[in-house]
Amino acid sequence: MTTLLRRELGDVLRERRRAQGRTLREVSATASVSLGYLSEVERGEKEASSELLASICGALDLPLSQVLIDVSSRMAESEGLALTVALPVPSGDVVSASAA
């Protein structure tokens, strides 16, 4: 069985909302999406468009990148994989190690 992105994404969004002690009504109003739509997205029943996902993350005060990391982490677990992460490196910085 394939783990579907929209299901993991919905779980992450719901957990994050509940961790903030906020209601569907409140977050949907802040995000300017209908309560029914947000509820369907959280249950993994509807694909969130990129624009509405950005609105929902904004209403939860969460960077979309962080939500995707949470989703990736959950999907990696269900895929039985370890994560390989490419971290952005500040430009111009050189890290050097020296032997004592």
Place this chain on the structure above:
Amino acid sequence: MTTLLRRELGDVLRERRRAQGRTLREVSATASVSLGYLSEVERGEKEASSELLASICGALDLPLSQVLIDVSSRMAESEGLALTVALPVPSGDVVSASAA
């Protein structure tokens, strides 16, 4: 300006396909999606459904979690954020450090 998920996702999918030296035609046939659809997804013009995204990742032999990590990393850069990653820990393993 908001960075849209579908645009970053499209860029990642295209880069991964090109890195494999494969054509749109080949990957779309393997994924059982139309060439036009895959092309629109890669250009960030169409939202990929969770099912078709899973098919495309399967055709590219990439775990969806890895694709999402790449996307997260790009979005974090555009958001100017560092990533916080929760890595799955193998159950039962205890890591201990001892002083020499």
